[in-house]
Amino acid sequence: EAAGNAATVHHVERDNDERLAWWREAKFGLFVHWGVYVVLAGEYQGETVPGIGEWIQYKKQIPKQEYLKDYAGKFNPTEFNANAFVRMARDAGMKFIVITAKHHDGFAMYDSAVSAYNMVDATPYGKDPLKALAKACKKYDIRLGFYYSHRIDWEHPDAICDRYNDWDYNPTNAVFDRYWKEKSMPQVKELLSQYGDVSLLWVDMARGLDIKYAREMAEMARSLQPDILINSRIMDEGYEGPGMELWDYETSSDNYIHPQLDMKDWEAIVTTTDSWGHKKVDTNFRSAKQIVQVLVSVVSKGGNLLLNVGPDATGVVDPAIQQHLKNVGVWLDHYGETVYSAKGTPFSRTHDWGVITRKPGILYLNVFEWPAGGFIDLSGLQNKVKSVYALTEEGKLPLSYKQKVIKNTSVHHLNVMLPDRPVSVLNTVIAVEHEGDL
Numbered sequence: 001e002a003a004g005n006a007a008t009v010h011h012v013e014r015d016n017d018e019r020l021a022w023w024r025e026a027k028f029g030l031f032v033h034w035g036v037y038v039v040l041a042g043e044y045q046g047e048t049v050p051g052i053g054e055w056i057q058y059k060k061q062i063p064k065q066e067y068l069k070d071y072a073g074k075f076n077p078t079e080f081n082a083n084a085f086v087r088m089a090r091d092a093g094m095k096f097i098v099i100t101a102k103h104h105d106g107f108a109m110y111d112s113a114v115s116a117y118n119m120v121d122a123t124p125y126g127k128d129p130l131k132a133l134a135k136a137c138k139k140y141d142i143r144l145g146f147y148y149s150h151r152i153d154w155e156h157p158d159a160i161c162d163r164y165n166d167w168d169y170n171p172t173n174a175v176f177d178r179y180w181k182e183k184s185m186p187q188v189k190e191l192l193s194q195y196g197d198v199s200l201l202w203v204d205m206a207r208g209l210d211i212k213y214a215r216e217m218a219e220m221a222r223s224l225q226p227d228i229l230i231n232s233r234i235m236d237e238g239y240e241g242p243g244m245e246l247w248d249y250e251t252s253s254d255n256y257i258h259p260q261l262d263m264k265d266w267e268a269i270v271t272t273t274d275s276w277g278h279k280k281v282d283t284n285f286r287s288a289k290q291i292v293q294v295l296v297s298v299v300s301k302g303g304n305l306l307l308n309v310g311p312d313a314t315g316v317v318d319p320a321i322q323q324h325l326k327n328v329g330v331w332l333d334h335y336g337e338t339v340y341s342a343k344g345t346p347f348s349r350t351h352d353w354g355v356i357t358r359k360p361g362i363l364y365l366n367v368f369e370w371p372a373g374g375f376i377d378l379s380g381l382q383n384k385v386k387s388v389y390a391l392t393e394e395g396k397l398p399l400s401y402k403q404k405v406i407k408n409t410s411v412h413h414l415n416v417m418l419p420d421r422p423v424s425v426l427n428t429v430i431a432v433e434h435e436g437d438l
């Protein structure tokens with residue numbers, strides 16, 4: 001490797017095709033942000049606090065003792081029903097769930113022997129919701145993953161790093177290594193040894209974390225759960241160098257969707273409101289149509305979608321969101337072949353009418369905006385087209401098409417006549433079957 005060569009690309013031998021196989025098929029998962037912050041629900045001392053709800057302790061510098069007594073001490077989500085929760089994900093067409101086992105506040109949402117700052121010891125609820133969730137996931141054949149804030153922790157006096165708790169603690173005598181050994185590692189160990197199969201370790205905000213820690217955590221995780229997937233945030237965002245092979249796929253920035261096809265394994269993480277954790281004022285719900293469009297857009301760029309919901313302090317997701325998810329699931333029942341196991345396409349530049357996904361020998365045109373004139377003109381497909389049809393709830397609706405090469409050029413055009421009107425109110429899908437593969 002030439003020293004000083006700015007163009008050096010770190011080639012990583014990940015050797016993880018086998019363990020990624022289910023994830024590449026699944027495409028769609030449920031992200032769940034749930035913690036003590038939902039008791040505050042975005043309000044502090046009578047004031048609405050702007051921004052993402054799960055950061056409220058940091059924003060208002062709420063002392064740990066107050067957070068424990070006044071908020072954890074009142075957290076009693078008696079309406080949380082793990083079976084119903086997992087059915088909600090399954091019926092939305094999702095194949096896996098990733099839930100916050102511990103967010104930046106340091107509060108364990110499960111029965112932890114490592115720290116009493118947890119759901120069983122510090123709340124009137126007194127039960128372990130993750131145990132119930134793990135059991136329900138097994139029952140409904142939905143894979144389970146845990147979000148764990150491995151670096152930031154506002155409860156532990158030694159977790160001194162970027163965005164630490166500087167209202168309770170003085171960094172002078174803090175030793176990050178102590179936090180790592182006393183809490184971060186042992187809690188992840190609990191999560192990966194006491195909840196059956198765990199399919200994903202989802203870590204966040206590594207900023208500035210020494211690679212030796214990332215390596216230690218990844219090795220421990222894989223020794224306990226050999227098939228586990230680990231997301232890229234185990235290290236700094238955009239990190240390139242030794243250790244890159246520790247993670248399995250790349251999480252892109254919060255609420256960000258790649259504008260172009262990206263061939264690497266990546267996921268978009270997207271909220272269904274304007275916050276991850278529940279807030280009272282946070283009622284800007286994404287509609288079913290918006291969710292479907294985000295999903296197929298992400299798939300058309302080669303990614304997976306991890307879509308977030310934030311249950312409230314009673315343990316329930318807003319009924320409006322539940323209804324939207326249900327509608328997404330009904331749509332996927334009929335049109336799921338444009339999503340599951342589908343890949344991005346070289347045609348994934350934004351068309352004014354929608355996005356394209358593909359499988360071997362077939363393209364799926366997802367029509368967001370019905371084009372004026374009632375036809376789609378697609379350029380660039382050189383393979384001979386065999387048939388074109390709209391997917392409908394009653395089966396295939398054949399469509400007429402013309403394929404031609406523009407005279408004196410090598411530009412291939414495919415002209416597809418659309419049905420008179422959209423077939424689905426959420427998203428119409430046109431299949432183009434062609435010879436060979438792309």
Ligand code: H79
Nearest residue numbers: 033051052054055058059163204205254269276
């Ligand atoms: O878990 C969700 C977020 O809480 C977490 N990642 C997703 C998945 C996240 N961690 N950090 N960030 C998001 C970005 C941090 C933004 C900050 Fe701020 C800017 C922290 C301090 C300044 C926003 C504004 C949050 C507090 C004030």
